[in-house]
Amino acid sequence: MTQRHSEDRGAAPAQAPWEKVPLDVHERLWEALREGDEYTASGVVLDAVEDGLSVEDALLGLIAPAQVRIGAEWAANRITVAQEHTATAVNERVMAALAHHPAHRPPAPHLGRITVACVDGEWHALPARLVAEVLRRRGWEVGFLGAHVPTAHLVADLHASAPRAVALSCSLPRHLPTAHRVVAACQDAGFPVLAGGRAFGTDGRYARALGADGWAPDALGAADVLASGLAGSLPRPGHRPVDDLPHLADQEYAVVSRARQELVRSALAGLEERFPPMRTYSDVQRDRTAEDVAQIVDHLAAAVYVDDDALFTEFLTWTAEVLAARGVPAAGLIPTLDLLAAALPPGTPRARRVLAAGDRALTAAPRH
Incomplete structure (x- = not known):
């Protein structure tokens, strides 16, 4: 018997989510975001789903690339800071419209609970929100705490809700020292941490350096890691930052x-x-x-x-x-x-x- 894999000779490579979306749909969403038109933007995404695009592919193949483009257009000075903020806010509203659409509700949770949060000081919440929505589609109960979550409040919520793990988002590298303290606080409380976001490096090097129990490059990766289970080293009583990074001494x-x-x-x-x-x-x-x-x-x-x-x-x-x-x-x-x-x-x-x-x-x- 021969196992079949996408890498087998003659097998078509799997499409990335963004490749499943026609180029004109990408462009129509971008134009609506640039104009700050949330109704047109929501209509573009919902129409694409009605035409057969899965909700997950709409999240990862349409909404997520649009957010990347917002940042790139700001960096290239083709949109203003105000336009960048407006476009991001509209993109978040589009995601909410899709997530709450009565015809596209996620399945009933059956895999347990995951808490998704941004580290204290991190205001870029949309990547974490994408992770939360994908996990809901995969059958998890998700507690989404949003941006800039004070560490003490996060730990208190963990004790109250008892999730199986924490998905921690950090986009800006300057927040890594804070992220390290958050990782340690969650682990000290008895909860493994899955790290994600640009700050942890494209290869997860800083997630490993800071002692996180797992790392994922994107929402799909996070779903896969959580489905396979986090093999953390809990508990770690008395653990200190210098135990992960000896040079801090x-x-x-x-x-x-x-x-x-x-x-x-x-x-x-x-x-x-x-x-x-x-x-x-x-x-x-x-x-x-x-x-x-x-x-x-x-x-x-x-x-x-x-x-x-x-x-x-x-x-x-x-x-x-x-x-x-x-x-x-x-x-x-x-x-x-x-x-x-x-x-x-x-x-x-x-x-x-x-x-x-x-x-x-x-x-x-x-x-x-």
């Missing part, structure tokens, strides 16, 4: 974190001299520059926390591309790194190494 992350305000202040004070275009900036432009410098410091601290230069360099090169799309010379980032290095407290060799890696990455990046 040098206290360098704590030193950099405590110096955050001074690092930002010093960099801004020196930028006007090192980067002459800043002398003509408006108050709004100066505020945006201050936000950018603060983001750089936060990602520097996160890179020190996980001891991985790539976390910082990837953020920095992405930032350079975003600035270039807005006509802001990305060259201003290099003196910013130099100023931060000069302002670092003594005893921070790993932070200096990360900044040097960032300098090399920017120097090697194509000029826009």
Whole structure:
């Protein structure tokens, strides 16, 4: 007897969810999102389902790619921040319209309960919402707690609802130190953690580094991992962050974190001299520059926390591309790194190494 697999010679490869959606449907949804037209957007998705697209494929093959496009269009400066927020809000409303449509209700839950939440400080809730909806379609009872869930409140809810696992979402790498504390708190309470979201790395490296019991790259992956069961190492009484990341014993992350305000202040004070275009900036432009410098410091601290230069360099090169799309010379980032290095407290060799890696990455990046 021969087993049949999609990899067998002559077998057609499985289609990705987005490939099951006609291109014109993708475009009509995008136009409605860009215009902030939630009724047209909902109609596009519901019509596609009526035409035979499964609800799961509508979620993952239509709504999810549209959200990725919203972020890409903002980064390329083709839509404003206001348009990006509006489009995201409309996309969330579309998802709700589909999820609550009386003709497309999920099956009765029979696999147990899963709690889905974003880490404290993480406001990007749509990826977590997608996971929650897919899990409901697969037969799970889902407690969706949404964005920015304080850790103490999450743990209290876990004790009250007793789920089989926690699906924890984190999109921004600067939140990884917080995510580590959340993972540990959930495990200390007796609940395994499935980590997901861009912050944990495209290969899940940071999920593993922070001691999560599992990792999934997307909603389908999360459903598969949970269906097979999480093989965690619970309980872990007295477990500390340094047990997962021994380099934290040098206290360098704590030193950099405590110096955050001074690092930002010093960099801004020196930028006007090192980067002459800043002398003509408006108050709004100066505020945006201050936000950018603060983001750089936060990602520097996160890179020190996980001891991985790539976390910082990837953020920095992405930032350079975003600035270039807005006509802001990305060259201003290099003196910013130099100023931060000069302002670092003594005893921070790993932070200096990360900044040097960032300098090399920017120097090697194509000029826009």
